[in-house]
Amino acid sequence: xxxxxxxxxxxxxxxxxxxxxxxxxxxxxxxxxxxxxxxxxxxxxxxxxxxxxxxxxxxxxxxxxxxxxxxxxxxxxxxxxxxxxxxxxxxxxxxxxxxxxxxxxxxxxxxxxxxxxxxxxxxxxxxxxxxxxxxxxxxxxxxxxxxxxxxxxxxxxxxxxxxxxxxxxxxxxxxxxxxxxxxxxxxxxxxxxxxxxxxxxxxxxxxxxxxxxxxxxxxxxxxxxxxxxxxxxxxxxxxxxxxxxxxxxxxxxxxxxxxxxxxxxxxxxxxxxxxxxxxxxxxxxxxxxxxxxxxxxxxxxxxxxxxxxxxxxxxxxxxxxxxxxxxxxxxxxxxxxxxxxxxxxxxxxxxxxxxxxxxxxxxxxxxxxxxxxxxxxxxxxxxxxxxxxxxxxxxxxxxxxxxxxxxxxxxxxxxxxxxxxxxx
Amino acid sequence: xxxxxxxxxxxxxxxxxxxxxxxxxxxxxxxxxxxxxxxxxxxxxxxxxxxxxxxxxxxxxxxxxxxxxxxxxxxxxxxxxxxxxxxxxxxxxxxxxxxxxxxxxxxxxxxxxxxxxxxxxxxxxxxxxxxxxxxxxxxxxxxxxxxxxxxxxxxxxxxxxxxxxxxxxxxxxxxxxxxxxxxxxxxxxxxxxxxxxxxxxxxxxxxxxxxxxxxxxxxxxxxxxxxxxxxxxxxxxxxxxxxxxxxxxxxxxxxxxxxxxxxxxxxxxxxxxxxxxxxxxxxxxxxxxxxxxxxxxxxxxxxxxxxxxxxxxxxxxxxxxxxxxxxxxxxxxxxxxxxxxxxxxxxxxxxxxxxxxxxxxxxxxxxxxxx
Numbered sequence: 001x002x003x004x005x006x007x008x009x010x011x012x013x014x015x016x017x018x019x020x021x022x023x024x025x026x027x028x029x030x031x032x033x034x035x036x037x038x039x040x041x042x043x044x045x046x047x048x049x050x051x052x053x054x055x056x057x058x059x060x061x062x063x064x065x066x067x068x069x070x071x072x073x074x075x076x077x078x079x080x081x082x083x084x085x086x087x088x089x090x091x092x093x094x095x096x097x098x099x100x101x102x103x104x105x106x107x108x109x110x111x112x113x114x115x116x117x118x119x120x121x122x123x124x125x126x127x128x129x130x131x132x133x134x135x136x137x138x139x140x141x142x143x144x145x146x147x148x149x150x151x152x153x154x155x156x157x158x159x160x161x162x163x164x165x166x167x168x169x170x171x172x173x174x175x176x177x178x179x180x181x182x183x184x185x186x187x188x189x190x191x192x193x194x195x196x197x198x199x200x201x202x203x204x205x206x207x208x209x210x211x212x213x214x215x216x217x218x219x220x221x222x223x224x225x226x227x228x229x230x231x232x233x234x235x236x237x238x239x240x241x242x243x244x245x246x247x248x249x250x251x252x253x254x255x256x257x258x259x260x261x262x263x264x265x266x267x268x269x270x271x272x273x274x275x276x277x278x279x280x281x282x283x284x285x286x287x288x289x290x291x292x293x294x295x296x297x298x299x300x301x302x303x304x305x306x307x308x309x310x311x312x313x314x315x316x317x318x319x320x321x322x323x324x325x326x327x328x329x330x331x332x333x334x335x336x337x338x339x340x341x342x343x344x345x346x347x348x349x350x351x352x353x354x355x356x357x358x359x360x361x362x363x364x365x366x367x368x369x370x371x372x373x374x375x376x377x378x379x380x381x382x383x384x385x386x387x388x389x390x391x392x393x394x395x396x397x398x399x400x401x402x403x404x405x406x407x408x409x410x411x412x413x414x415x416x417x418x419x420x421x422x423x424x
Numbered sequence: 425x426x427x428x429x430x431x432x433x434x435x436x437x438x439x440x441x442x443x444x445x446x447x448x449x450x451x452x453x454x455x456x457x458x459x460x461x462x463x464x465x466x467x468x469x470x471x472x473x474x475x476x477x478x479x480x481x482x483x484x485x486x487x488x489x490x491x492x493x494x495x496x497x498x499x500x501x502x503x504x505x506x507x508x509x510x511x512x513x514x515x516x517x518x519x520x521x522x523x524x525x526x527x528x529x530x531x532x533x534x535x536x537x538x539x540x541x542x543x544x545x546x547x548x549x550x551x552x553x554x555x556x557x558x559x560x561x562x563x564x565x566x567x568x569x570x571x572x573x574x575x576x577x578x579x580x581x582x583x584x585x586x587x588x589x590x591x592x593x594x595x596x597x598x599x600x601x602x603x604x605x606x607x608x609x610x611x612x613x614x615x616x617x618x619x620x621x622x623x624x625x626x627x628x629x630x631x632x633x634x635x636x637x638x639x640x641x642x643x644x645x646x647x648x649x650x651x652x653x654x655x656x657x658x659x660x661x662x663x664x665x666x667x668x669x670x671x672x673x674x675x676x677x678x679x680x681x682x683x684x685x686x687x688x689x690x691x692x693x694x695x696x697x698x699x700x701x702x703x704x705x706x707x708x709x710x711x712x713x714x715x716x717x718x719x720x721x722x723x724x725x726x727x728x729x730x731x732x733x734x735x736x737x738x739x740x741x742x743x744x745x746x747x748x749x750x751x752x753x754x755x756x757x758x759x760x761x762x763x764x765x766x767x768x769x770x771x772x773x774x775x776x777x778x779x780x781x782x783x784x785x786x787x788x789x790x791x792x793x794x795x
Contacts, residue, residue: 076780081642081652082465082476085692111689112464124602126611131593132602138588139598164771168779193594204613210461210695212688214613263610271615272678274685278670281740287664289675293743307773335759340767344759373767383754395748399668403745411769420773424763 068094073104074171079160084112085211087154089175092301092323093309098149098351098358100178102233107240108154108176110275111210114260118244121208123190123228127266130195137230137244143185143193146227148250149357151325153177153296155253155280155402161389162398165409165420168307173408173420174299177325179358182248184229187222191266200266204273205247208262215256216270217249221294225250225356228261251327251356252294253402255280285397298386299405300324300334300361300378311416315369320347324359326380331359333379338365340373340409340423341388347376355381372412373423389422449513449551451541456549459542463534465693466641469553477641477650478532484511486556489527500529516550517543533641534694614684618730621683625725626705628712632720634702635709638691647671647713657713663739673714677737679729683707 037043064071075088090106107113118137126132157176160166167173191203196219203222207213217226227248230237237243242259249256255275270276270292282290302322305311311318324331330353335344347361361376379385389406411421460469466477473480479495490497490505504527509515519526520543522536537543590597614620636645644650647657659669668674672682687703689695698706708724711717711732724732745751773779 074780076778078652078778082692084465111692111695112461124606124610125599126602126607132607133594133599134602134606135599136588142588142598143596165773166778168773172779189595193596193598195594206610206613210689210693212695214688265611265613267615269615269617269619271613271684272681273613274681274689277678277681277740278672278676283663283668283670283675285664287668288739288741289663290743290745291740293745295743295745297745307779335757340763342761342763342767344757344762373769377757379757384751385757387748387750391750395750398666411772421769422771424765424768424770 070094071104073106076160076167076172085110087156087176089171090178091171091308092175092177092303093170093306095303096321096360098179098323098360099233100180100358102180102235102238102241105152105178105180105232105238105241106154106176108254109209109211109240110213113240114207114209115239116208116244116260121244122262123245124263125190125194125266126263128197128200128268129191129266130197133190133194135190140185140190140228140230140245143189145183145185147181147183148225148227148248149179149181149352149354150248150250151177151179151296151356151358152254152257153299153325153327155255155293155296157299158404158406158408159401161406162393162400162404165422168420170301170303170306170408171308174301176254177323177358179325180232181234182227182229183231183234184227184248187226187228187247187264188224190228190264191222194266196266199268202267202270204265204267204271205256205258205261206263206265207242207258208260213255213258213275214271214273215258215275216273217256218270219266221249221252249294251296251329253280253296256294280402282396282400282402284400293403294327296325296327297403297405298324298326298328298331298378298380298384300331300376300386301408302336302374302376302410305374305412305416305418306410307418307420310418311367311412314416315367318365318367320363320365320374322347322361322376324349324361324376324378325357326378326382326384327356328380328382328384329355330381331378332381334359334361335377335379336361336363337375337377338372341375341407344377369414371414372410373421374410374412375407377407449548451544451546451548453545453548453552455541456545456547459537459546460549462537462694463546466532466534469550473553477653481550482553483555484550485513485516485554487511489515498527498529498531500527501531513547513551516547520546531641533637533639533691535637612684612687614680614687616678616680616730618680618726621680621726621729622700623726624700624704625723625727626701626703626708627723628705628708628717628720630702631705631707631709631712634698634706638694638698639706642692647710656710660715660735663736671714672710673716673735675736676734677740679707679711679732679734682710683729 071091071094073088073090075086080086087108088106090100090104121137123135123140124132154176158173161173201219203217203219204214205217228245229248230245232241237246242261245261247256247258247261276291282293284290300322302320303309304319304321320336324334331349334347334349336347337344345363347363349359349361351360353359377386386405386407392404392406409421409423411419467481468474468476469481473482475495479492487510488505489509489511490501520537523530523532523534537546588598589600591600612620642650642653643656647655649655655669655671657671657673659671659674662669662674676682683703686706687698691697704724708717708722711724712722716732716734
């Protein structure tokens with residue numbers, strides 16, 4: 001193995017991944033029964049057991065094993081006209097727990113990644129304030145700061161599925177979401193530092209990128225739990241996540257979490273910017289449209305098994321795993337159905353249960369090898385639970401694009417492969 | 425730098441001099457990469473580059489104009505190639521200074537690079553992706569270490585990160601007061617009530633010229649949209665259709681959003697390059713394309729801006745998802761025998777499989793999108 005002939009390429013197609021998964025399954029089966037003379041991986045001394053590996057500092061910034069090279073963000077090229085205003089997807093089916101590693105948090109840009117030297121970055125607060133202020137990054141790091149775990153979901157997550165099942169893989173159907181721990185200054189402290197005038201009712205964060213992204217946020221939310229964050233998972237924000245500074249608007253649609261944050265204006269009316277009029281408004285069947293649909297509703301998806309992560313081990317013990325989140329607060333319960341929503345079992349939530357954060361759930365079953373129609377249904381502390389996709393269509397039609405939190409169905413076949421389907 | 429190094433690099437430079445003198449690409453490729461950001465919305469370069477609005481630019485040097493397969497050039501560009509135009513440093517420099525002056529009828533809407541340095545630098549950058557240029561670059565690179573060393577020394581003298589200072593007032597006394605000119609530079613947002621509108625004006629006719637030069641390449645001559653770029657005009661009375669067309673005229677509630685957005689983010693890849701009057705003219709032209717004004721002499725200004733209402737303004741309402749039946753009745757969801765009959769599969773992703781890596785994903789776009 002010293003010559004490291006590993007053929008795994010990050011560009012493996014879904015189908016070849018699928019085949020690879022099944023092939024592994026066969027190999028794993030062979031391991032299950034001891035062969036005569038014993039498993040050579042045990043009976044023979046392996047290179048890594050004999051020769052020295054690389055020393056410290058060979059990898060000053062550690063990266064995942066080369067055997068994990070397929071665990072990457074992926075995009076859907078036909079979705080958008082140019083990659084600088086586009087989106088890619090978190091590989092949810094490869095993850096566990098509740099935290100998304102920084103390098104695979106999905107990206108959504110409207111004018112490409114702004115590359116900013118933090119020494120050149122400024123944050124301005126202006127508008128209906130007593131004293132308009134300019135902060136350097138150094139200034140911001142002298143305010144009291146907080147650490148909070150939050151999910152961030154694009155309002156368009158699952159948006160391609162309004163008309164029916166279209167994409168085979170939870171990375172594509174549900175991957176516009178990630179969850180990290182943010183370190184930042186409460187927006188409230190910065191607004192108080194400038195002094196808010198009594199008629200101030202709205203704030204508008206603005207980005208320093210080539211789209212100069214802007215969104216109107218009501219003052220109540222700004223003073224409640226918004227953060228101005230400079231770290232994610234303990235290290236500086238990644239450039240594609242807004243380095244050096246971004247808004248954190250817990251539980252609300254990802255578009256409002258302005259990246260490369262350079263300005264916060266305070267006003268008495270909303271600004272009705274492009275991203276809250278022409279986009280991120282929900283067109284209903286009657287031609288009218290909802291605006292200011294900020295909260296992300298309760299949602300969940302089974303990540304394993306799923307189309308990109310078929311069952312490779314045959315019947316017997318099977319861990320069904322997934323994630324759930326809600327912009328209203330904590331997830332209190334996730335139910336799982338094996339028969340397309342006729343009967344439900346309550347899954348086990350494991351790991352931290354934090355408001356407006358990702359939750360991890362498991363249902364451990366003994367699979368008999370028959371077809372399954374897997375669904376999950378999340379319930380939040382507000383008492384809301386996920387509707388079916390058809391219930392959503394009855395209420396909204398098929399042209400909303402945004403806020404599709406309908407229950408997802410995976411068809412698990414006897415051979416372990418999985419397909420994205422819709423059911424009666 | 426030590427005397428030894430100086431002598432060495434000097435020696436190398438002299439040795440390389442005859443070649444360097446003949447080398448075509450004098451610009452700074454690193455600076456050129458920054459300049460290329462202006463081009464990136466329409467052109468790709470580098471490994472795996474594909475045609476976008478403009479052709480991919482790998483191996484552009486040494487290539488006959490209008491000759492690459494799979495890209496639909498303007499007739500003018502193909503004709504130029506037939507007449508013998510080959511891209512090299514000189515021809516490319518002339519073209520980039522003023523594309524339409526050199527090739528009348530080119531599809532490239534870009535107005536041109538005003539600075540000679542930008543032209544030289546972006547050419548040097550593109551040359552790094554051209555094998556015809558690579559030979560020259562390689563010869564030249566032996567002389568590069570001396571220059572690199574100079575640059576590195578210089579960069580050590582960069583100004584230090586701004587430190588934090590305290591002030592009187594506030595709770596923590598952090599930050600400093602923003603100057604009026606700083607606020608004016610960044611605070612360019614416009615509200616539906618006209619708050620923020622700059623003094624200025626522009627006519628439909630002026631807007632048409634600006635639109636043709638700056639916008640039509642992506643949005644189409646009549647706002648119909650090229651490929652998946654946004655459609656800006658038309659779509660009236662389609663919002664309740666199976667395939668609604670959401671344009672400025674059919675969907676957007678406020679005209680202020682048009683002015684605000686064009687001024688802050690357009691043209692795509694060259695934001696903040698239009699004057700306030702230009703933006704008035706373009707906004708006026710977009711009203712014309714949407715049949716909201718019908719006079720080419722119409723002039724939009726800060727004076728008459730708020731008189732104009734977009735037709736769909738009344739059709740937006742505040743979030744009322746709470747009232748949808750599936751949310752209104754909170755409570756215990758059904759746990760067993762929730763459906764009378766065995767569940768049937770009604771739809772499969774494989775029928776219209778557009779998953780990346782699947783056979784026909786490029787035929788895709790069956791429905792939905794991130795918009």
